[in-house]
Amino acid sequence: MTEQKAYKVLIPYSESATPRKSFKVEYEVEAFDNACALRKAENLFNSYSESNSASWVRNINRGGVRVWRLGEGLPKKPQEIDELCERLVKTEDEKSILAILKTLAQLEDAFTTSFILARTKHSNMKIAAEAIEAIEKIGDPTSLLAVKNLYKDGTPVELKIRIIAAISRIALPEDDILEFMSEALSDESPDVRKAAEEAFDILEGRALASGWVDWLKARQKRMFNNKTSV
Numbered sequence: 001m002t003e004q005k006a007y008k009v010l011i012p013y014s015e016s017a018t019p020r021k022s023f024k025v026e027y028e029v030e031a032f033d034n035a036c037a038l039r040k041a042e043n044l045f046n047s048y049s050e051s052n053s054a055s056w057v058r059n060i061n062r063g064g065v066r067v068w069r070l071g072e073g074l075p076k077k078p079q080e081i082d083e084l085c086e087r088l089v090k091t092e093d094e095k096s097i098l099a100i101l102k103t104l105a106q107l108e109d110a111f112t113t114s115f116i117l118a119r120t121k122h123s124n125m126k127i128a129a130e131a132i133e134a135i136e137k138i139g140d141p142t143s144l145l146a147v148k149n150l151y152k153d154g155t156p157v158e159l160k161i162r163i164i165a166a167i168s169r170i171a172l173p174e175d176d177i178l179e180f181m182s183e184a185l186s187d188e189s190p191d192v193r194k195a196a197e198e199a200f201d202i203l204e205g206r207a208l209a210s211g212w213v214d215w216l217k218a219r220q221k222r223m224f225n226n227k228t229s230v
Helices: 034-051 078-090 094-107 110-117 125-138 141-148 157-170 178-185 190-210 213-228
Strands: 005-015 018-031 058-060 066-069
Touching: 005 034, 018 034, 034 058, 034 066, 066 078, 066 094, 078 094, 078 110, 094 110, 094 125, 110 125, 110 141, 125 141, 125 157, 141 157, 157 178, 157 190, 178 190, 178 213, 190 213
Parallel strands: none
Antiparallel strands: 005 018, 005 058, 005 066
16 A cells, blocks of 8 residues: 655635735645645645634635645755756756756655756656656646647657656546547557556546546447457
């Protein structure tokens, strides 16, 4: 079973009594991933609001919410993470780029995704692959389209495999990726086709757990085709 990890969640908010004034609260929670950590923190935030007898209402500023993993050697403040992001896009030293990407992947802070995406097109394929893997580990659904667009006819096989794995991790039920996955399943490279099959299995598992209608239909169709082809 996957172990829970320590996360810090920063929630900025306003109060109906003083709507022009901003506040923030931080929570430390144990969770399996950053999405679960955010849900736990929001529950704590809402529980406080519900238990408070004041007449004002607290409203979360969604655009400013931050979630990052806590750990030995990792930045503990948003400002430190932001500085890493700035270094990532400014430095040309490839060893530094790789080291920063590994750190950002461990942090799992969705805020860093846009900075990491800038390195997915690096001329050094090792850096590009590391950047895609970092996005996969962070799991930010808003990066899906950008990651999909990296997959082209001339994309190296190693990067195609990383892209497919990332998509299987970050896609949401409402995301239309069946056509993309079908294309990957028919790629000319056997390694890419194998990666697509593994990703499809992951997505089918998520569909069974979450009730994704389109994916459940796709699963039934695949099972039927497999039976009729025997």
